[in-house]
Amino acid sequence: MTQTGWVPVALSKMIEPGTSAGVVAEGAEIVVWRDTSGTAHAWEDRCPHRGMKMSFGFVRGDHIACLYHGWEYDESGTCQYIPAHPDLEVPKSICVARYGVAESGGMIWAHLPLGSEPAAASELPVMEGLRSLYLDAPLADVIAALGAERTGSMIAIEHAGVALRIGVQAVSERRSALHITLPEGTPDSAKPMLLDWCEALRRQVEAREAVA
Amino acid sequence: MILHNYDLFEDCYRVRLLASCTNQALELVNVDAFPGAEEKSPAYLELNPLGRLPILQDGDLTLRDLSAILIYLAEKDSEQRFLPKDPAARARMFDWLGFACRDLALAAEARAVALLDAPGDVASLRAKVRELFRVLDDHLTRQALKGEGFVAGATPSLADLALFPAFALSRDFNLDHDEFPQLRLWARRMRQIEGFITMPGIPDYH
Ligand code: FES
Numbered sequence: 001m002t003q004t005g006w007v008p009v010a011l012s013k014m015i016e017p018g019t020s021a022g023v024v025a026e027g028a029e030i031v032v033w034r035d036t037s038g039t040a041h042a043w044e045d046r047c048p049h050r051g052m053k054m055s056f057g058f059v060r061g062d063h064i065a066c067l068y069h070g071w072e073y074d075e076s077g078t079c080q081y082i083p084a085h086p087d088l089e090v091p092k093s094i095c096v097a098r099y100g101v102a103e104s105g106g107m108i109w110a111h112l113p114l115g116s117e118p119a120a121a122s123e124l125p126v127m128e129g130l131r132s133l134y135l136d137a138p139l140a141d142v143i144a145a146l147g148a149e150r151t152g153s154m155i156a157i158e159h160a161g162v163a164l165r166i167g168v169q170a171v172s173e174r175r176s177a178l179h180i181t182l183p184e185g186t187p188d189s190a191k192p193m194l195l196d197w198c199e200a201l202r203r204q205v206e207a208r209e210a211v212a
Numbered sequence: 213m214i215l216h217n218y219d220l221f222e223d224c225y226r227v228r229l230l231a232s233c234t235n236q237a238l239e240l241v242n243v244d245a246f247p248g249a250e251e252k253s254p255a256y257l258e259l260n261p262l263g264r265l266p267i268l269q270d271g272d273l274t275l276r277d278l279s280a281i282l283i284y285l286a287e288k289d290s291e292q293r294f295l296p297k298d299p300a301a302r303a304r305m306f307d308w309l310g311f312a313c314r315d316l317a318l319a320a321e322a323r324a325v326a327l328l329d330a331p332g333d334v335a336s337l338r339a340k341v342r343e344l345f346r347v348l349d350d351h352l353t354r355q356a357l358k359g360e361g362f363v364a365g366a367t368p369s370l371a372d373l374a375l376f377p378a379f380a381l382s383r384d385f386n387l388d389h390d391e392f393p394q395l396r397l398w399a400r401r402m403r404q405i406e407g408f409i410t411m412p413g414i415p416d417y418h
Contacts, residue, residue, distance in 0.1 A: 014393040019400065022390050056383075058417040067415055131353050134391040177391075191357050199350060 002026060003139070006100075006121050007153055008107040008167030008179045011129030015040060015108060020064060022055030024171045030099060030110055031055040035062040035075060042110040043077060044097040054096065105154075106181040107167045124154075127165055127181035130191065133198050134177050137209045139170040142178065145205045160193050162186055213238055216259070216267040218245035220328070222320050222377040223278050224266045225411040230282055230373050233407035234289035246328050279313040279374075286370045294370040305364035308371035312378065315344055319378035319385075326385035338387050345379065345392050352394040361401050368405055376402045380414045 009023045010032050020033035022045055029045035031054040039062075045053050047066040056067040063080065065072045070083040071094075079094035100111030100118025106127035111118035135142055143150055146166075148157045155166040167179035180198060182191075215231075215238045217224045231238045243265060244250040252263040260267050260276040268275045268284070275281045286294045296302045322337035324330035351363065360366045363375065379395050382388075389396055402408065410416045 010393065014397065016397065016400070019396070021393065021396060022388060024390060056415070058415070067417075132393055188357065192354065195350070195354060195357070 003153065003170045004112050004116070005119070005152065006102060006109045007112050008169055009042065009110050010108045011132055011179050011181070012040070012103055012106050012108055013129045014132065018059045020055050020057065020059055022053060023169075024175075025110060025112055026170055027172050028112065028114060029053070029055075031064070032108055032110070033059055033064050035059060035064075037062060039075070040101055040103050040108050041075060042099040042101040042108065044099070044114060046096070047071060048079065048094050048096060105165060105167070107179050109153075109167075122152075124165070126184055128184050128186065130164075130180045130182050130194055131198060132177055132179050133202055134171070134175065135202050135205050136175055137205045138174055139168055139176040141209065142176045142205055143168065145201065145208070159197055160190060162190055162194060164194075214241055214269040215239070216241045216243050216251075216256075216265055216269075218243050218251075218265050220412060221245065221265055222323065222381055222411070225377050226278065226374055227266050227268065227281055227285065228411070229377070229409055230285050230294070230370070232409045233373065233405055234285060234291075234293065235407060236285060236288065279309060282309070282313070282370060282374055294368065294373060296365060296369060301365055305369045305371045308363040308369075309374055311344075311348070312371060312374035316341070316375065316378040318344065319382060322385040322387075323381055334385055338385055341378070341382065341385075341387055342391075345382070345387070345395060348375065348379075349392045349394045352398050356394065361398065368402065372398075372402060373405075377411075377414075384413050 003026050007025050009025055009030060015021060015032055015034045017034050017038050018036045020031055023030050023032055030042050031045040032042050034040050045055050047054050049069060049071050052066060052068045054064060054066060057065050062075050063072045071079055072081040073096050074080050077096040077098045078092060079090050082088055082090055097114055099114060102109045102121035104121055105124030106129045109121060146155060146157060148155045153168050155168060157164050163183055165181045169177040171177055215227055217240045245265060250256060251265050257263055266281060268281045275284060296305050318337055319341045321332060322334055322341055325332040325334045362368045362372045364371055379399055
């Protein structure tokens with residue numbers, strides 16, 4: 001079961017303006033970053049210079065710079081600046097490959113596979129991110145443990161009276177991520193219990209994998 | 213105060229980081245730990261028969277246990293800014309200091325195997341450290357719910373400073389940060405502490 005189309009890769013609130021993070025979806029390494037004006041980007045996590053991970057680098061305004069030799073890329077993925085040759089007019093052909101990116105329902109979504117033409121992302125209701133949960137288990141097993149139907153990359157279940165919306169991400173064949181969101185206005189008193197539930201779910205699913 | 217130091221050991225960095233954030237001057241004596249193993253030379257074994265760094269000397273006081281060194285420096289800070297006053301808050305802080313100095317010693321070990329030719333199985337060490345990072349990420353997720361951005365409260369403590377190097381250096385032994393979103397945000401806040409310094413392997417940006 002390969003995951004294609006819009007795949008959630010992070011909770012919106014965990015990628016603050018001016019930061020970047022590496023994520024993996026279906027084995028593809030992706031850098032998710034947010035520029036200082038708040039726009040999210042999802043690119044192949046690979047610097048065209050020597051192939052180092054862009055997610056190790058840092059955001060400067062609306063550019064992201066590679067950690068290794070400081071090559072800087074603008075929001076279109078085009079290299080704009082090479083510190084070793086500050087006077088060089090950088091050839092426009094030096095580009096990082098970009099994923100289609102969307103932000104909806106409290107999550108950042110990337111359109112898989114790389115190079116696919118993104119369809120319009122569905123408008124999900126505004127949700128509050130609780131946490132992302134990473135599990136050492138295939139996505140199908142995680143979904144089975146949740147005992148819920150999946151609609152695209154979303155699962156809706158109710159726990160302790162809270163209507164959870166969960167974005168599901170196949171990290172690799174053996175690892176998955178759940179991006180767990182709550183309706184806005186969920187009382188704070190309900191949240192510790194929901195975190196207990198998350199940790200228990202991870203323990204339960206991984207214990208089963210260990211036996212299998 | 214004299215710190216017998218090796219720049220690439222994360223435990224030495226822990227001491228330098230705390231000294232810098234508390235505005236205390238350290239006189240560094242650089243030891244040829246790798247490849248020289250000078251900390252195991254007869255002269256150094258007299259200072260610390262365990263053959264380890266860091267060693268802190270202050271007058272006729274010689275300390276060689278990491279947590280003893282860190283607590284001493286935090287107490288000597290004129291403002292004691294990294295030691296919570298309230299007994300429960302302080303106890304909670306010490307709980308995480310223990311996690312940093314004892315449990316996460318595995319991270320220093322993994323890194324020494326990966327980078328400094330120490331004997332050991334890096335894959336099994338990495339798996340154990342990953343479990344520990346999960347514990348810390350889960351805890352910081354709960355702290356965030358309470359509106360507290362650090363392990364023992366709303367402000368950084370000695371425990372946070374002691375924990376930071378293990379996470380910041382984990383890529384040295386191939387443990388990436390992808391699965392620990394809450395730790396990423398916390399590490400970013402740590403970088404904003406006044407006096408924050410880096411070491412080789414921890415990029416200096418922001
Ligand atoms: S690898 Fe990115 S700038 Fe050299």
